[in-house]
Amino acid sequence: GRTVVIVGAGMAGVQTAVALREQGWDGTIRLLGAEPHEPYDRPPLSKAVLLGKAEGSAFAVDFGSLAIDLRLGVEATGLRADEHLLETTGGPLPYDVLVIATGADPVSLPGSAGLPDVHVLRTLDDAERLRPVLAGQHDVVAVGAGWIGAEFATAAREAGCRVTVVEAADRPLAGAMPAEVAAHMTDWYAQAGARLLTGTGVAAVEPGAVVLADGTRLPADAVVVGIGARPATGWLAGSGVALAKDGSVATDDRLRTSLPDVYAVGDCSSFPSARYGERLLVHHWDNALQGPRTVAENIVHGPDEAPVYDPVPYFWSEQFGRFVQYAGHHAAADEMVWRGDPDGAAWTVCWLRSGVLVALLAVGRPRDLAQGRRLIEQGAVLDREKAVDASVPLKTA
Ligand code: FAD
Structure with missing residues (x-):
């Protein structure tokens, strides 16, 4: 065979x-x-x-x-x-x-190779090395406020660690979300008791400390690098x-x-x-x-009988007590439509291209996600007036 x-x-x-x-x-x-x-x-x-x-x-x-x-x-x-x-x-x-x-x-932090207290989080071995760090309720610094940085910070806070997240961009999730959306996620860190420092790079990692570009020294029993x-x-x-x-x-x-x-x-x-x-x-x-x-x-x-691959991409993240889900793919030029209060517990952003739903981000609104994902697959046109009303099911908008 x-x-x-x-x-x-x-x-x-x-x-x-x-x-x-x-x-x-x-x-x-x-x-x-x-x-x-x-x-x-x-x-x-x-x-x-x-x-x-x-x-x-x-x-x-x-x-x-x-x-x-x-x-x-x-x-x-x-x-x-x-x-x-x-x-x-x-x-x-x-x-x-x-x-x-x-x-x-995972991308490693330049200059940190071989340092014992610098971690990444990709494998089971990585997670097992990090468990005692969390259990010890140490001072931890996470480098990068992306999906992994946010989830790590969530777990470390839950374990009782003092957590600082250092992000080179001016906001969390800079690679994935536009500034208007990320603005509403910035507060999540403080609400969970984690400190978020944006717009600052790491100059050096020393035993017990992370030194920032502006000279600030952050105490760090462990450093977790989540930069992609x-x-x-x-x-x-x-x-x-x-x-x-x-x-x-x-x-x-x-x-x-x-x-x-x-x-x-x-x-x-x-x-x-x-x-x-x-x-x-x-x-x-x-x-x-x-x-x-x-x-x-x-x-x-064989290719004559089998389908091509063109999915509506989907993912979820659990961070700071919130269930965050995203479906589709948006570009900077797509129009944003908000459903619900983005400073509240549950809200959704839809991205439209010529009126057609191409992507959505749902925070604590799994029904929006499920319906939106189907609408994206169908290439459905959304009625903006109805879509902004969070009490109207997305599928009827
Ligand atoms: P991998 O899971 O990386 O598997 C590849 C395997 O190949 C590895 O085991 C590796 O050891 C092995 N390998 C590499 N090179 C070789 C080689 N040369 N020879 C033999 N073997 C090799 N996605 C979500 O949508 N939601 C989430 O909440 C989420 N949470 C995540 C949390 C963490 C900590 C991580 C790391 C990822 C998370 N993801 C999440 C992403 C998701 O896990 C990945 O997209 C998924 O694992 C990709 O699967 P994969 O098989 O392509 O790659």
Whole structure:
């Protein structure tokens, strides 16, 4: 029979293996993971696992009964595509079809390499190293007020730590949200008892302290760096696989790479979205769930029978006691329509392009999110007058 080799045993790799069996693939499936742990889910790492409320977050997948050959602690180091051969730390592996699902690596703080109290939060090992820091109710400094920084600050406050978040931009979530929206999220930090310092960079990390660009010294028993993640594609150098400028594997709309019989999916890759008219690199869980279905259908049924990939991206974040959800993709030029009081507990922002709903952010309004997501999929035109009234269901606006 034919063999599919999947590189990376995170959400995207595991879901690809499972989806292949669901679609009826009866050949060999080998799933390689660099980490030694049973494959696990990442979102709980900055939530329940970090707080010690959950031991771990292993996927409930029985690899044995699905005849998935799971090889842990094995890293792919290179690809010889003309020979259909993957190079790994466990020796070369032949494949008929290869799926790249190596995820992303956190960006580290320049000059902090090797410092014992500087952490990132990407893996189960990272979370386990951070647990005693939280349990010890220390002074912690988070660098970066993005999704991870906000979730870490939430957990650290809940654990009773003194928390300062340092952000180089003038507001939280600067890469994801416009200033008008982020303005209403800034207060969340103070309300939770965390200090947020914006517009300031880190000059140096010293034992027990973080020194800011203006000379301020912040006491820090531990530093957590959340300044983004980059596709883990360095091992593909020289393989001939085409990468986009951001380092992601550049796929087509069936998640095929530039090399024959090689697919890529999840945080490591980007795809062209006809819906949004641009190439999207999505670093969220739902993309690592949906993308694998497209990959499996294309592998099993071939491109004539299988769908293209053009999802409405979706993600959620739990921060400062709020459930924050976003669907779609907006651009700076899109028009914003507000539902509800953005200084209150629950509100929504819709983004319209020529009247059509293209994205929405819902804070504590899961029904808006669910209805909005469907409206985006349908390309529905929203009536602004009705949409601003938070008491009118979005689907009837
Ligand atoms: P990964 O999960 O990164 O898995 C890739 C795997 O490949 C890793 O295990 C890695 O060790 C392995 N690997 C890498 N290189 C190699 C190699 N050369 N050989 C073999 N194996 C290799 N998203 C949301 O939507 N909502 C959330 O609330 C949310 N919370 C998050 C919290 C945290 C702390 C983190 C880190 C992420 C969170 N995300 C969240 C994002 C979501 O978890 C990711 O989008 C998702 O994990 C991507 O899955 P993936 O399989 O593509 O990559």
